[in-house]
Amino acid sequence: MTSNQELNKFPFSSISCRTNVLIFALSRHNPFHAFVKAVGIYPVGSxxxxxxxxxxxxxxxxxxxxxxxxxxxxxxxxxxxxxxxxxxxxxxxxxxxxxxxxxxxxxxxxxxxxxxxxx
The missing domain is CATH 2.30.30 (SH3 type barrels.)
Known part of the structure; x- marks a missing residue:
């Protein structure tokens, strides 16, 4: 079982995690951008x-x-x-x-x- 004290030691807040995901998603050289470019915003069949x-x-x-x-x-x-x-x-x-x-x-x-x- 995990105590609350261990969870509070986690170095990232939910806000910083969201910010990092957003920065990653907006970066031109990342897998998410490549995925969207390959599949499209509206994939075939949508x-x-x-x-x-x-x-x-x-x-x-x-x-x-x-x-x-x-x-x-x-x-x-x-x-x-x-x-x-x-x-x-x-x-x-x-x-x-x-x-x-x-x-x-x-x-x-x-x-x-x-x-x-x-x-």
Whole structure:
């Protein structure tokens, strides 16, 4: 059993630990940065909400920015119905759409969601 006295001797406070993690995460040369760069902010297969009030699945990471992947749009939030699928490169200069955030797929109960990004 560990006494409280031993825990109080630990040289790091929770604040300094959080600060160290933040500094580590923001550093350009660390495994976390490499992981985010490899996987992306929105990994392939992620369900995302677009500014156009549509839902899409990420099908390819963005080449220029982690915030602008290629997505496959398939659902309208306005009509709450499926729409014809369309693949959009959010990095294209002609694209006016953007990701407003991730969506929890369990809240939508879509069947075959994985099939959308594997096509």
């Amino acid at each position: 369900l995302v909400r677009l500014s156009s009030q549509r839902l899409a699945v990420v099908v390819e990471p963005g080449m220029e920015s982690l915030l602008t992947p290629k997505v496959r749009v398939f659902f309208s939030l306005r009509s709450r119905e499926p729409i014809p699928m369309q693949t959009i490169d959010l990095a294209a200069t002609s694209c006016k759409d953007s990701i407003t955030g991730p969506e929890d797929p369990t809240l939508w109960n879509f069947k075959n969601l994985d099939d959308l990004w594997m096509e």
